[in-house]
Structures are given as C-alpha cells and as structure tokens.
Amino acid sequence: MDRNQSYRNHKRLMKALHFSGLFIVMSIICIPGLWIVLNSFRPTVEIMAKPPVWIPTFTLDHYRAMFGGAGEGGVPVFSYFRNSMIVSVVSTAIAILIGMSGGYAFARYRFKGKNGYFVGLMLFRAVPGVALSLPLFIVFARVGIIDTHIGLILAYVAMNVPFTVWLTDGFFRQIPKELHEAAEIDGCTRWQAFWQVEFPVAKSGVASAAIFAFLTSWNEFALASQLTRSVGSKTMPVGLLDFTAEFTINWGGMCALAVLMIVPALILTFLVQKHLIAGLTFGGVKG
Amino acid sequence: MTRRRLPEWFLLLLPAIIVIAAVVLIPLIFSLYSSFTPYKLTRPSTLWKWVGTYNYEKILTDAKFWAAFGRTVLFLTIALNLEMLLGLGIALMVNKVTWGQRTLRTIIMFPMMFSPILVGFQFKFIFNDNIGLVNNALQSMGFNVALPWLVDGKLAMFSIAFAEIWMSTSVFAILILAGLFAIPRDPLEAAKVDGCTPFQSFRHITLPFLMPFIYIAMTIRSLDVARAYDIVQIMTGGGPARRTELLWTLMSRTGYVDARMGLANAMGYVSIILSVVFTIYFFRKLTAARAQIGMEG
Amino acid sequence: MTEVTLSNIVKFYGKHQALHGINLDISDGEFVVLVGPSGCGKSTTLRMIAGLEDISGGEIAIGGRVVNDLPPRDRNISMVFQNYALYPHMTVRENLGFSLKIAKMDAAEIAKAADEAAGILGLEELMDRKPAELSGGQRQRVAMGRAIVRHPDVFLFDEPLSNLDAKLRTQMRVEIKKLHQKVGNTIIYVTHDQIEAMTLADRIVLMKDGHIVQVGTPLELFNTPVNTFVATFIGSPPMNLIDGVVSGSSTIQLADGLSVPVPASAQGQVHNGQRVKFGFRADNLMPYGHAVEEEGERADLELTVTLTEPLGTETVLFTDLAGTEVQGKMLNPRPVRPGEVLKFRLMLDKCHVFDAATSDAIRG
Numbered sequence: 001m002d003r004n005q006s007y008r009n010h011k012r013l014m015k016a017l018h019f020s021g022l023f024i025v026m027s028i029i030c031i032p033g034l035w036i037v038l039n040s041f042r043p044t045v046e047i048m049a050k051p052p053v054w055i056p057t058f059t060l061d062h063y064r065a066m067f068g069g070a071g072e073g074g075v076p077v078f079s080y081f082r083n084s085m086i087v088s089v090v091s092t093a094i095a096i097l098i099g100m101s102g103g104y105a106f107a108r109y110r111f112k113g114k115n116g117y118f119v120g121l122m123l124f125r126a127v128p129g130v131a132l133s134l135p136l137f138i139v140f141a142r143v144g145i146i147d148t149h150i151g152l153i154l155a156y157v158a159m160n161v162p163f164t165v166w167l168t169d170g171f172f173r174q175i176p177k178e179l180h181e182a183a184e185i186d187g188c189t190r191w192q193a194f195w196q197v198e199f200p201v202a203k204s205g206v207a208s209a210a211i212f213a214f215l216t217s218w219n220e221f222a223l224a225s226q227l228t229r230s231v232g233s234k235t236m237p238v239g240l241l242d243f244t245a246e247f248t249i250n251w252g253g254m255c256a257l258a259v260l261m262i263v264p265a266l267i268l269t270f271l272v273q274k275h276l277i278a279g280l281t282f283g284g285v286k287g
Numbered sequence: 288m289t290r291r292r293l294p295e296w297f298l299l300l301l302p303a304i305i306v307i308a309a310v311v312l313i314p315l316i317f318s319l320y321s322s323f324t325p326y327k328l329t330r331p332s333t334l335w336k337w338v339g340t341y342n343y344e345k346i347l348t349d350a351k352f353w354a355a356f357g358r359t360v361l362f363l364t365i366a367l368n369l370e371m372l373l374g375l376g377i378a379l380m381v382n383k384v385t386w387g388q389r390t391l392r393t394i395i396m397f398p399m400m401f402s403p404i405l406v407g408f409q410f411k412f413i414f415n416d417n418i419g420l421v422n423n424a425l426q427s428m429g430f431n432v433a434l435p436w437l438v439d440g441k442l443a444m445f446s447i448a449f450a451e452i453w454m455s456t457s458v459f460a461i462l463i464l465a466g467l468f469a470i471p472r473d474p475l476e477a478a479k480v481d482g483c484t485p486f487q488s489f490r491h492i493t494l495p496f497l498m499p500f501i502y503i504a505m506t507i508r509s510l511d512v513a514r515a516y517d518i519v520q521i522m523t524g525g526g527p528a529r530r531t532e533l534l535w536t537l538m539s540r541t542g543y544v545d546a547r548m549g550l551a552n553a554m555g556y557v558s559i560i561l562s563v564v565f566t567i568y569f570f571r572k573l574t575a576a577r578a579q580i581g582m583e584g
Numbered sequence: 585m586t587e588v589t590l591s592n593i594v595k596f597y598g599k600h601q602a603l604h605g606i607n608l609d610i611s612d613g614e615f616v617v618l619v620g621p622s623g624c625g626k627s628t629t630l631r632m633i634a635g636l637e638d639i640s641g642g643e644i645a646i647g648g649r650v651v652n653d654l655p656p657r658d659r660n661i662s663m664v665f666q667n668y669a670l671y672p673h674m675t676v677r678e679n680l681g682f683s684l685k686i687a688k689m690d691a692a693e694i695a696k697a698a699d700e701a702a703g704i705l706g707l708e709e710l711m712d713r714k715p716a717e718l719s720g721g722q723r724q725r726v727a728m729g730r731a732i733v734r735h736p737d738v739f740l741f742d743e744p745l746s747n748l749d750a751k752l753r754t755q756m757r758v759e760i761k762k763l764h765q766k767v768g769n770t771i772i773y774v775t776h777d778q779i780e781a782m783t784l785a786d787r788i789v790l791m792k793d794g795h796i797v798q799v800g801t802p803l804e805l806f807n808t809p810v811n812t813f814v815a816t817f818i819g820s821p822p823m824n825l826i827d828g829v830v831s832g833s834s835t836i837q838l839a840d841g842l843s844v845p846v847p848a849s850a851q852g853q854v855h856n857g858q859r860v861k862f863g864f865r866a867d868n869l870m871p872y873g874h875a876v877e878e879e880g881e882r883a884d885l886e887l888t889v890t891l892t893e894p895l896g897t898e899t900v901l902f903t904d905l906a907g908t909e910v911q912g913k914m915l916n917p918r919p920v921r922p923g924e925v926l927k928f929r930l931m932l933d934k935c936h937v938f939d940a941a942t943s944d945a946i947r948g
Contacts, residue, residue, distance in 0.1 A: 022380050022391070029397055032409050032453065035420055039412075052423035102303040109296035119570050121303065122506075124311050126562040128513030130535045131555035132311065134542045135318035138328075158310035161303050163510070178669035181636050186683035186730070187657040196686070200673045219402030221517045226543070237404045237517075251412055258405050265400035273396055277465045 033262070040255035047251050062256035077257060079231050080239035084261075086149055087235060088217040091156035095213045098157065099164025100206060104194070106165065107172035108180075118165075125162035129222030137226045147229040155223050160213040167212065171205030171275075172198065208272035215265055236261050315559075318552040326549035333549070342553035351529065352537065352554065359534040359561070362444075363512055366451050370508070371501060373452065374459025381460070382467045392464060398457045403514045407521030410450040411437065414522075440530030443523050447531055450518050459504045466500030467493070495579065502573035509565040513558070534558045586612050586647040586737035586770050588633065594641035595628055595794075602628050603794045605642065610787075615764050615771045619781040620791035621817075627742060629791075630774045634663050634740050647737055657686075662731035663740040667747060668723045670715040676702075676726050677711040683734045701733040704766065705759075721752045728760070732767060741773040745780065757783055778818050782806070790814055812943040815863055815936065821900060823863045824910040827940065830858040836937070838862065838906035844883060844930075850937040850946045859940035866900060868931040869912035881932040887912075889924050901926070 039047055043059045066077045106118060136155060137146065145151035175198055183193035199206070221237040228234045236257065243254040293301075322342055326334045346352045381391045398406070413420045414436035422433050436446045470493060478488040516535035519525065525536035535558060542551030588610040595603035603625045610616050618626040631637040633644055635656035644651055651659050662683070671679050680698040689697075702708050705725045715723055724744065731739055741760070745753045761784055764771055775781055781788050782802045790797045790805060790813075798810045802818075809815040809823070816822040828836040833856065834846050844862060846854055854860065872884075890909070891902035899917035903910060903926075912928055914920070937946045 018380060018383060021376075022384070025377055025380070026391070026394055028453070029394055029457075032413055033397060033401070035413060036409055048418055050417070052418075052427060054427065098302040098306060101299045105296040105299035109294075109299075111294065111296050115574075117300070119567065121307070122510065122570070123563050123566055124307050125510045126566040127311060127315065128516065128535060128555075128558050128562055130513060130516050130539050131318075131558050132314060134538070134548060134551055134555055135314035135321070136310070138321075138548070139314045139317060154306075154310050158306050161306060165303060176667060176669060178665045178667055179671065181634075181656075182663065182665060182669040182730075183671075183682075184636070184656040185634060185661060185663045186734075187686040189655070189657065192686065196682075197671055201671070215400060219400075219405070221402065221404040222513070237402050240404060240408060251418070254408060255412075258408065261402060261405060262400065269396060269400045270393060273393065277461060
C-alpha cells in the first residue's frame with residue numbers, strides 16, 4: 001500500500017514538472033514572435049512609453065506607412081518585397097534543378113569517392129557568408145553584376161545547391177530502384193523514367209527541399225547586405241536596416257516589415273514540415 | 288565500341304560543380320591570393336603587391352584577433368552544446384505528451400523560419416534597456432532596475448547567446464524528435480522486462496539510437512554556424528568596446544569599414560577553416576554513429 | 585517465334601566474376617526456371633536478359649536478334665519484380681496502361697488492353713485504387729497484369745512470390761501456371777525455392793556460383809541429379825548421403841561394418857577402394873508395411889527412430905544409419921515414439937552413388 005502510494009505521488013509530481021516544463025519552453029518559443037506581431041499594431045508612442053503600457057491599443061499606422069512608402073522614413077517596402085520574391089523564387093527554381101540532378105547522381109549511381117564528393121560539396125556550403133561576401137563583392141564588381149538580381153540569384157543558387165543535393169539524395173534513396181527499372185522495361189528512356197515515375201513519387205520531398213532553399217534565400221543577410229546597394233535590388237532582410245538611424249530605431253515600422261517577412265515563410269514551412277524532417281534524416285553519407 | 292564518355296553520374300553532378308566553382312571556388316581562390324597582398328579597396332593597385340604571409344603573421348600576433356577567435360570558439364561550443372541538450376530535453380518532453388503532439392511540433396519549428404537578422408532585431412528590441420520587454424516586465428514586477436542587457440559586456444554576450452539558442456534549438460529538437468519516433472519499440476520493452484530503470488534504458492538504448500540524429504542536427508548546424516554573424520551584427524555590432532566581437536564581425540569590419548581586404552581575407556580563411564573543421568568533425572561522427580546502429584545503407 | 589539464346593555469358597563486377605560462361609537455349613513458349621542458392625547468379629542472368637545489367641562478355645539473342653546493347657525498352661520483354669515495383673502515384677488502371685501510354689497508343693486502345701488484362705487476372709474491382717490500398721496478393725496480380733498488357737515476347741519473373749505468405753504463394757503459383765497456359769509466351773522465372781521450380785518449370789536450370797550445374801525437366805533433376813549439390817538442393821527432405829568405400833566391384837562398405845551392393849546404374853563404373861557417397865531419398869527408406877513398391881532389389885535394416893515430423897499424409901522419420909543422421913518416410917502414419925526400433929526397407933535400385941572427391945554422380 002505505502003509503496004504504491006509513494007509511486008503514485010512520484011508519478012503525480014513528474015506529471016506536474018513535465019507540464020510546467022513544456023509550458024515554459026513553449027512560452028519562450030512563442031513570446032518573442034508574438035511580441036513582434038503585437039508591436040507592429042501598436043502606435044509608436046505606446047511602444048516608447050515609460051512606464052510601460054501593458055494594455056495595447058490597435059492601429060494600422062505602421063502598415064499604412066510601410067505600404068504608402070512615404071511616411072515612416074519612406075522605406076520602399078514594396079520594392080524590397082518584390083526583390084526578395086524575384087531573387088528567392090528564381091534562385092530556388094535553378095537550385096532545385098541543379099540540386100536534384102546532383103542528388104539523383106548520389107542516390108542512384110555507384111562511383112569511386114562518392115562520400116568524398118558529398119562531403120566536399122557540403123564543405124562549400126560551410127563557407128561563412130561573410131567570408132565569401134568579401135571576395136564575391138570584388139569578383140561581381142569586376143563582372144558588373146553587383147547590385148543586380150542576377151548577381152544575388154547566382155550567389156543563392158551556389159549557396160543552396162549543396163543542401164538541396166543532400167535533401168533530394170535522401171528522397172530519391174527512399175524510392176526503390178526497381179521503379180525506374182520497371183519503367184524502363186515498360187518502354188521508357190532513363191529520362192522519361194525519371195520524369196514519369198521517380199519525380200512524381202519524390203514530388204513532395206522535392207517541394208520541401210525547394211521550400212528550404214526558398215527560406216534560405218528569403219532570410220539571407222550577410223551576402224545580400226554587400227551585393228545589393230539600391231532600391232532596385234535590396235531584399236527585405238537588408239531593408240530592415242532602413243528602419244535604423246544612427247541613434248534611433250523605428251521599432252513599430254520594423255515590426256511591421258518583420259511580420260511581412262515572416263508570414264510567407266510561416267505558410268510555406270507548415271505546408272511541408274513532415275517531408276522536411278524525413279528528408280533531413282534520410283539523406284547524406286550513406287551507401 | 289570503347290569510346291570514352293563521361294560517366295552519367297558525373298554529367299549529373301556537373302551543373303552543381305560548375306555553379307559552385309564559379310560562384311564559390313573562384314572568389315575563394317581570389318581571396319586566397321589577395322590574403323597575400325596588402326589589398327585595400329580604396330587603392331586597387333595594392334592588389335599586385337605580394338607581401339607573402341605578412342597578413343597572416345599580423346593577425347596571428349594580434350591580440351584583438353585572438354580574443355575574437357577564442358570568443359568565437361567558446362561561443363560556438365557553448366551554444367551548440369546547450370542547443371543539443373535543450374533540444375534533447377524538449378524532444379523528450381514532447382515525445383511524452385499524449386495529445387496535441389503535432390501542434391507542439393509545429394510550434395517548435397517556429398524559430399526555424401525566422402531570418403537570423405530578424406532574430407537579431409527581435410532580441411535587440413526585447414533586450415532594449417529602455418523600452419525592451421524584459422526590462423519593462425522586471426520594472427512592472429517592482430524591481431526598480433534597468434539592466435543594460437546590450438551595453439554591459441557580459442550581459443550582451445548572454446543576450447546574444449540567448450538569441451542564438453532561441454533560433455537554433457529547434458533544429459535539434461525536431462530532428463531528435465524524429466529519432467524518438469523512429470526508435471523500434473522491441474528493445475525498449477525488452478529492457479523494461481530485463482529490469483532496466485527508465486534512466487538505464489534511456490542511457491543504453493534510446494541515446495545510442497538517437498546519436499545519428501543528434502549528429503545530423505550538428506552537421507546541419509555546423510554548415511551555417513556563421514549565421515550568428517547576422518545576430519551579433521544587429522544586436523551589438525561587436526561592441527560595446529569589442530566585448531562581443533566574433534571572428535565574423537571583426538572580419539567584416541576590417542574588410543568593409545577599414546577597407547583592408549587583404550587582411551580581412553586572411554581572417555576569412557581562418558574562419559573558413561574553422562567552419563570546415565566543425566563540419567568534417569560532425570560528418571565523421573555521423574558516419575560512425577550510423578554504422579554503430581546499422582543505419583548505413 | 586521468340587527463342588532466347590544465351591551464348592557464353594560472362595559478368596564481372598569489378599574484379600569479381602559473377603557469371604562464368606552461361607550457355608542456354610530457351611525455346612518458344614517454354615517455361616524455364618532459374619533456381620539456385622542466393623548469390624548463384626540467377627538474378628544477374630535474368631537482369632542481363634532484361635537489359636538492366638551490362639553484359640561483360642558473350643551474346644544474348646531474343647527471337648534470333650542479338651540484344652546485347654539494346655536498352656530494355658527495345659527488347660520487347662516485360663518483367664515482374666520481387667517487390668512488384670508498382671508505380672505508387674498511379675491507380676491500378678494507370679499502372680496497367682503505362683507501357684502503352686509510353687508507346688503513344690491512343691486512349692481507347694489503352695483502356696481496352698488494360699481491361700482485358702484486368703479480366704484475365706480478376707482485377708476489375710480494383711482498377712481505381714492506388715497500390716498502397718491493395719493487399720500483397722492483389723499487388724502481385726497487378727504486377728503480372730502490367731507485364732501481360734503489352735503482349736511481350738518474353739516474360740521475366742524475378743522471385744515474384746517471395747514476399748507473399750505461404751498460403752498465398754501456393755495460390756499464386758497456380759495462377760502463374762494458368763497464366764502461362766492461357767497466353768503461352770516464353771517465361772523465364774527466377775526463384776530460390778526448389779518447390780516453385782519443380783511445380784512451375786518445363787525445364788529447370790540449376791545454378792551455383794555463376795555456373796549452370798544441371799539443366800533438365802523437374803523429374804530429370806529429381807531422379808538423375810548430376811552431383812550431390814543437385815541431389816540435396818532438389819527435393820524435400822534433401823537426399824540422404826552416407827560416406828562409403830567401394831570394396832571389390834559390387835559392394836560399398838559403409839561405416840559400422842554395414843555394406844550395401846553397388847546400385848545397378850553404377851555397376852562397372854566404380855573401382856575397388858574408391859571413396860564414394862551413397863545417396864538415397866527419404867521416400868526410398870520406409871518402415872515395413874509402408875513401402876508401396878514391392879518389386880526390385882531391397883535391403884532390410886533395423887533402425888532406431890530419434891525424431892519424428894508428422895505431416896499428416898506422411899511422417900518423416902529421423903534415424904541413424906552408419907553413423908549418419910538420415911531421414912526416412914512413413915506413409916499411412918501411425919504414432920511413433922522416439923527410441924522406437926523399426927524395421928526399415930531400403931529400395932536399392934533407387935539409390936545413387938557419387939564420387940566423394942568430385943561430388944559427381946557415378947552412373948552408367
């Protein structure tokens with residue numbers, strides 16, 4: 001009886017600890033993001049108020065100013081959004097095509113030094129953006145593609161290819177090789193077999209690799225901050241800096257831009273979260 | 288019949304190799320060269336002056352560089368380990384939950400989609416000594432303080448680490464959770480019957496099985512450890528008085544603010560080597576851990 | 585007419601030689617089974633016929649046309665894979681019609697051909713399902729349907745039944761045989777299961793370590809195995825083999841002072857002092873009163889039963905003969921306890937002799 005009782009108490013205690021632990025962790029994860037969203041709807045006076053105001057008032061001023069383009073220091077948010085979209089979408093499309101071809105090579109062919117090639121490819125991804133931005137800036141300036149979409153797209157393609165290879169390798173590896181053999185016997189060329197059978201089967205995986213690449217481009221700062229200069233090519237992460245002056249920061253406007261940045265990312269990630277995890281865990285240095 | 292053709296796998300890899308060679312390898316070779324010159328952006332002719340290992344000697348004897356280097360390694364070690372432990376803890380907690388697991392998992396993924404620069408701004412805002420959430424909350428609770436989160440050296444380092452860990456723990460949590468879902472039930476049940484305590488079965492069965500997943504997360508993380516640059520650049524810019532200076536901020540200051548490209552590229556190479564060492568180390572661990580539980584295909 | 589001819593086929597994987605000169609003529613409409621233990625090269629041979637593996641040396645001809653360098657799509661073959669390899673993103677109907685779609689047939693013809701194949705295999709009800717919604721046996725049938733829909737010259741089967749449970753396997757075996765009777769195409773079928781080989785084949789090709797060991801009808805392999813490998817691989821339980829030495833010209837001395845006469849088929853082929861293996865099947869060692877054949881030469885032995893395996897219509901009896909564990913059979917079984925001593929009758933004219941050194945059969 002007594003031992004049962006003590007086990008039961010112990011169990012109850014563990015349950016309480018478990019619950020409060022989860023609650024604290026989830027709060028820490030959620031509050032910073034929610035705080036940004038909340039403040040994007042609060043007037044600047046209230047954000048700056050001392051002592052703090054805890055009951056928020058609602059305003060769309062920051063959004064109005066942001067899309068109006070003039071009010072809040074005239075940050076051309078719309079251009080930044082467009083630049084980000086163009087650069088991210090185009091670089092993702094190219095990176096997926098190139099990465100998929102590489103991933104297929106790793107998943108389907110046996111060749112000498114495969115692991116070496118794979119790790120070598122990954123190492124290029126490991127080059128820090130800042131370290132790359134210095135020479136890339138000079139090279140791009142020589143070629144004359146600094147401050148253009150093309151320059152940034154090229155840089156992002158190179159940045160995204162290794163990881164896309166990793167992910168697509170993982171997805172193609174999960175497809176039994178008999179599938180393309182069956183397709184070839186059914187009359188397909190290798191090329192047809194890929195597009196008719198293997199690609200449709202791996203489609204959702206490829207989509208999640210694409211979204212990963214998109215997010216990387218969408219969120220990248222170190223390279224973009226050096227390779228873009230003008231309204232015509234600056235992306236949103238770089239545009240965030242426009243809200244900071246020497247000693248003051250327009251917090252409300254910044255929060256509004258942050259929300260604009262995070263919403264597409266949020267939607268895309270939720271669409272593919274399951275495949276993303278599967279791809280990450282299956283790919284890489286095997287076989 | 289025996290006409291030599293490039294093998295198919297090589298043709299498939301070729302686009303990847305070309306684009307990486309053009310965009311990464313060539314600039315890197317250029318920067319390797321320029322790291323042996325006193326190249327300054329403002330005086331292009333300096334590119335043709337060979338100074339040998341002068342830049343490397345200079346940074347290797349520079350106390351400021353070593354301070355930044357040491358701080359970077361320390362920062363990475365602490366951050367990666369904490370992220371791993373916290374990720375493991377979160378994954379174990381979520382794994383035990385009986386309902387709403389999907390929702391929790393989705394919430395955990397939340398920080399993954401934040402741009403590092405956004406994370407920097409977010410925490411710069413939250414840790415602001417005047418209007419930040421943290422100080423406001425402390426004051427409203429009756430502590431009459433305004434902690435200088437981003438101004439005091441130690442507190443600033445803490446704030447930066449907090450932001451970094453907030454951003455990157457989810458990678459570990461998500462992948463370890465995937466590992467926990469994939470653990471076969473039989474060995475765990477066998478261990479229970481054999482009389483293992485929960486801790487023993489965690490130590491001897493769960494953990495070895497999770498190791499590959501932990502190393503996958505470590506490898507993915509080590510691929511872009513330099514993301515921390517964005518955060519630091521925004522939150523403190525390396526200040527105050529260089530107390531949060533990391534290798535990457537020092538390099539960007541040397542290159543872009545002081546325009547000493549040659550010197551900055553030499554630092555860049557040190558940072559590249561650092562990243563490469565981290566990555567290779569974890570790739571090796573990953574392969575070994577996979578072999579241990581028979582996951583290699 | 586679609587004969588398949590393999591002349592001196594060789595396969596190397598790097599330095600390792602997987603096939604050592606395979607020669608085989610398969611005639612039109614024949615059902616040939618390649619059988620052997622894993623790693624014997626049977627699947628490699630099949631995949632080379634299909635065009636999925638490169639041919640390192642030799643020549644493969646289908647219907648008189650050399651196909652060595654043709655891709656699979658130009659060989660007019662179809663194949664059923666071990667794991668079915670159904671296209672998971674297509675319905676059964678689309679799976680069946682895929683090869684015709686690739687061949688750019690028009691939709692009406694494809695639908696007709698798919699329905700016809702579905703009719704043969706009883707898939708009408710399943711046409712709009714995806715492979716994931718099918719049971720193992722149904723998937724197997726779809727895989728076969730996909731193979732017959734385009735009327736290929738040759739069907740290739742790569743261990744098609746090994747992923748099914750025992751009961752379904754027996755059932756599908758019958759269906760495959762019926763299918764062959766209905767469509768009459770040449771079939772090349774790979775399996776590691778000797779029962780499948782025995783029941784399905786017109787001709788069995790038994791392979792080992794990249795060589796063909798014996799080619800023949802099921803009964804030829806069963807009754808006249810060329811060596812001990814064939815003798816123990818074909819038939820269940822495997823043939824009993826006992827070490828012995830020829831003494832004189834007509835007696836084989838076994839251990840324990842036991843001796844048996846040299847079987848008629850090997851008379852005059854052995855010499856004094858030759859080391860041999862004496863072989864007989866369990867069917868030829870039966871307790872008194874259970875032996876169906878009364879004529880022919882026989883030896884009577886009193887043996888102690890050590891273990892029994894009742895199978896219903898018969899019971900396999902384990903016993904010791906000349907220091908070797910051997911198996912006999914009891915038809916019309918009655919309960920037998922271990923330790924019981926029974927009088928056995930060995931049918932001597934059904935026995936085999938193999939050379940101990942080469943393992944080859946000694947036969948006149």
